[in-house]
Amino acid sequence: QMLGYGAVFTISSFQMDIKVQSLAFNSAASGLVDVQVYRRAGNFDKEKMATKELWTLVSDTSVISAGPGKGTVIPEANFEPFRVANGRNHTIYVTLTSKDLLYTDSSTTNSVGSVYTSDNFLKFYVGQGVSQPFLSTVYDNRILNGAIHYVTEIGTNTAVPTPMPISPWIDAFQIDRVLTTDLMGGTGGCGCMFEIRAKTDLVLRSLDLVVNNETSMNVEIWTKTNSYLGFEADEKSWRKVSEVAVQGRCNGNVTQIPSENFEGIAISAGSLQSLYVTLLSPELVYTNRDTISRGDVFQSDENIEVCAGSGVGGYKFVNDTYFPRLFNGAIHYSILSTPSPTPAQEVPKTNNGVVV
Numbered sequence: 541q542m543l544g545y546g547a548v549f550t551i552s553s554f555q556m557d558i559k560v561q562s563l564a565f566n567s568a569a570s571g572l573v574d575v576q577v578y579r580r581a582g583n584f585d586k587e588k589m590a591t592k593e594l595w596t597l598v599s600d601t602s603v604i605s606a607g608p609g610k611g612t613v614i615p616e617a618n619f620e621p622f623r624v625a626n627g628r629n630h631t632i633y634v635t636l637t638s639k640d641l642l643y644t645d646s647s648t649t650n651s652v653g654s655v656y657t658s659d660n661f662l663k664f665y666v667g668q669g670v671s672q673p674f675l676s677t678v679y680d681n682r683i684l685n686g687a688i689h690y691v692t693e694i695g696t697n698t699a700v701p702t703p704m705p706i707s708p709w710i711d712a713f714q715i716d717r718v719l720t721t722d723l724m725g726g727t728g729g730c731g732c733m734f735e736i737r738a739k740t741d742l743v744l745r746s747l748d749l750v751v752n753n754e755t756s757m758n759v760e761i762w763t764k765t766n767s768y769l770g771f772e773a774d775e776k777s778w779r780k781v782s783e784v785a786v787q788g789r790c791n792g793n794v795t796q797i798p799s800e801n802f803e804g805i806a807i808s809a810g811s812l813q814s815l816y817v818t819l820l821s822p823e824l825v826y827t828n829r830d831t832i833s834r835g836d837v838f839q840s841d842e843n844i845e846v847c848a849g850s851g852v853g854g855y856k857f858v859n860d861t862y863f864p865r866l867f868n869g870a871i872h873y874s875i876l877s878t879p880s881p882t883p884a885q886e887v888p889k890t891n892n893g894v895v896v
Contacts, residue, residue: 546635547643547684549667550583553624558661558690562619564611566685569640573605578633592674635673643669644683652680654800661692717873721839721846722866728825731818733768734849734867744805748794748870750825758785760818763805768814775857818856826851827866834863
């Protein structure tokens with residue numbers, strides 16, 4: 541994690557309108573901190589970063605910092621809510637008056653503009669760190685440590701009475717993990733449905749597959765909460781989190797689904813989540829193991845359990861399943877970790893000692 545004055549990032553809504561009511565950020569400071577939050581419709585424009593008049597101030601307040609690793613929440617009374625229409629983007633700029641804002645350098649994992657995390661209604665994109673308030677010097681591939689507080693809206697200015705929970709933490713203190721499942725192969729089909737159970741709060745980032753083809757192929761990945769039993773052919777009960785063309789790698793090698801083409805799935809500790817991988821042709825490799833029952837755990841680590849599932853004979857939600865079948869591939873996920881007590885600081889670029 542890094543320290544800077546500010547962070548700028550883009551969010552987008554989908555499925556319905558949302559109203560942002562506040563946010564939380566992570567600060568290395570102790571005691572009172574001064575924070576300002578600005579917004580602009582649309583995506584981030586680096587050329588307009590330094591033009592303060594192009595931004596709308598939605599919060600200018602002082603709050604007591606909760607310290608590293610904890611969310612410092614801006615009270616809703618000190619935040620002017622704003623609406624993000626369904627399918628639209630909005631850019632948010634959070635800045636402190638001191639160099640105490642924590643964010644993450646994601647250069648090795650996520651690039652600016654890619655989706656870092658999402659839930660059913662909101663996507664959060666990788667953004668930039670800002671060297672000093674309203675300077676055009678920004679650091680790409682930075683992720684705010686914090687959370688977005690929002691409620692959903694149906695149509696224009698019609699608030700849903702039940703507010704949504706805090707959106708998934710933009711967890712700078714994340715540990716990226718990979719759990720490899722069975723790679724024995726042996727059989728295959730067009731798809732595979734299986735369940736995973738989280739032992740701790742985590743975010744599923746992507747999957748690796750094993751396919752029996754070396755050409756380009758279209759892959760779809762769907763998900764639903766709880767078990768998939770009884771919903772094998774019910775497309776309306778599932779949510780698509782990835783559709784992408786990938787280059788197959790056969791002979792037991794895994795084919796990776798890029799994380800930027802996969803909407804993160806937040807899974808709470810103790811929850812069961814179903815996944816469904818489907819191809820247009822029967823090229824997906826899985827394993828038939830008759831010594832295990834469907835739903836039994838066949839692979840696990842300290843954070844996640846993978847259960848034996850079902851093979852699917854046809855493309856996308858057909859009543860043609862076989863079990864037990866073991867998914868072949870790997871699961872990429874992130875969990876929260878303990879923050880470092882001494883975060884690194886951004887060093888602004890200089891020209892003869894003058895910050896540029």
